[in-house]
Amino acid sequence: MVKLHRGFLVCLWLLGIISLSCASRYGASRQKFEVKKHLNRLNKPAVKSIQSPDGDIIDCVPISKQPAFDHPFLKDHKIQMKPNYHPEGLFDDNKVSAKPKEKETHIPQLWHRYGKCSEGTIPMRRTKEDDVLRASSVKRYGKKKHRTVPIPKSAEPDLINQNGHQHAIAYVEGDKYYGAKATLNVWEPKIQHTNEFSLSQIWLLGGSFGQDLNSIEAGWQVSPDLYGDNNTRLFTYWTSDAYQATGCYNLLCSGYWPSFLFSYLTESASMIEWGGEVVNSQSGGHHTWTQMGSGHFPEEGFSKASYFRNIQVVDGSNNLKAPKRLGTFTEKSNCYDVQTGSNDDWGHFFYYGGPGKNKNCP
Numbered sequence: 001m002v003k004l005h006r007g008f009l010v011c012l013w014l015l016g017i018i019s020l021s022c023a024s025r026y027g028a029s030r031q032k033f034e035v036k037k038h039l040n041r042l043n044k045p046a047v048k049s050i051q052s053p054d055g056d057i058i059d060c061v062p063i064s065k066q067p068a069f070d071h072p073f074l075k076d077h078k079i080q081m082k083p084n085y086h087p088e089g090l091f092d093d094n095k096v097s098a099k100p101k102e103k104e105t106h107i108p109q110l111w112h113r114y115g116k117c118s119e120g121t122i123p124m125r126r127t128k129e130d131d132v133l134r135a136s137s138v139k140r141y142g143k144k145k146h147r148t149v150p151i152p153k154s155a156e157p158d159l160i161n162q163n164g165h166q167h168a169i170a171y172v173e174g175d176k177y178y179g180a181k182a183t184l185n186v187w188e189p190k191i192q193h194t195n196e197f198s199l200s201q202i203w204l205l206g207g208s209f210g211q212d213l214n215s216i217e218a219g220w221q222v223s224p225d226l227y228g229d230n231n232t233r234l235f236t237y238w239t240s241d242a243y244q245a246t247g248c249y250n251l252l253c254s255g256y257w258p259s260f261l262f263s264y265l266t267e268s269a270s271m272i273e274w275g276g277e278v279v280n281s282q283s284g285g286h287h288t289w290t291q292m293g294s295g296h297f298p299e300e301g302f303s304k305a306s307y308f309r310n311i312q313v314v315d316g317s318n319n320l321k322a323p324k325r326l327g328t329f330t331e332k333s334n335c336y337d338v339q340t341g342s343n344d345d346w347g348h349f350f351y352y353g354g355p356g357k358n359k360n361c362p
Helices: 002-042 110-114 129-133
Strands: 048-051 057-062 121-125 165-177 180-184 198-206 214-222 233-238 248-251 255-258 269-279 306-314 327-330 337-343 347-353
Touching: 002 129, 048 110, 165 306, 165 337, 165 347, 180 198, 180 269, 269 306, 269 347, 327 337
Parallel strands: none
Antiparallel strands: 048 057, 057 121, 165 269, 165 327, 180 306, 198 214, 198 269, 214 233, 248 255, 306 347, 337 347
8 A cells, every 4th residue: 555655656756747848848849939930020031141241141121021011000001212301401511510630431331241232122130049039038029128218307216227227318308309410430339248238329209208208219239138249230219109190200321210100209309319328237336347339438538439429400490400408417427427519510519428337436
């Protein structure tokens, strides 16, 4: 009787091991299936593919087949190949010019060494399995983890920290803005931990700093967690709210957003921000040495510090003009700072950034 009882327990124990093993294999198989399905959604059939020297594969995808048009609000959307109009003075380089000693240089894409995409197609970096697996889940891949819009004025104290996100920005508010322009230099900031990032961008904002905030964002970033490397890359980001309206927001270098995607950005933005952002993964007021911009403080000036220059906004008459009352904001100026200025060569400008952890920023 005792032997049978022990044998019965042993059988249950072995059955439990087998069940856990099967569940583990099923979970892994399910994840692999979900990842593959997600990659099929993102990586559209290409006219041709180009291997970049940095390891990326660039797919030349027909413009009408890009993943953006999988969005339900863009179903049957008629593609607008060029803007209906440009702001007055957009291409007038004589109004605001660079310093004479600063040379404008064209920085080609690495993958252009081996070819370019033909007319009617767009270049898309192919998403790999490892890219998706780095995310916390398949559904979270490529999405922002937390609120990352800097809140310059009268914010609640618990919103200022924003889960380790820190900023050094210039901004305008209090009017209706129909676009923004700036020239910024590009760097390759050092990132201490893979779950941190560093970026520089323009924010176009509408609504309030709650759940109903609309934003369009574009710039460059270094994000090891997202891209799997420390290369600097162009990125865009936007929120979505379906709303019946016409017109669109244009990004000169890479596309547009139809205004019916938004509720608070259908006609104009209520705030524009320019500047840098990092994620600091340390807690308790401590910092990593993840850099913002070039990693130099603003007071170090030209050739060392990061900058935005020729800062302009588009008014209701479709004219580019210098912003009024350009404010600044940073959570901890001893870690990352910002300083504005104005002159005949650069118009309105600011230097920004910093090294993160230093003797004044523990």
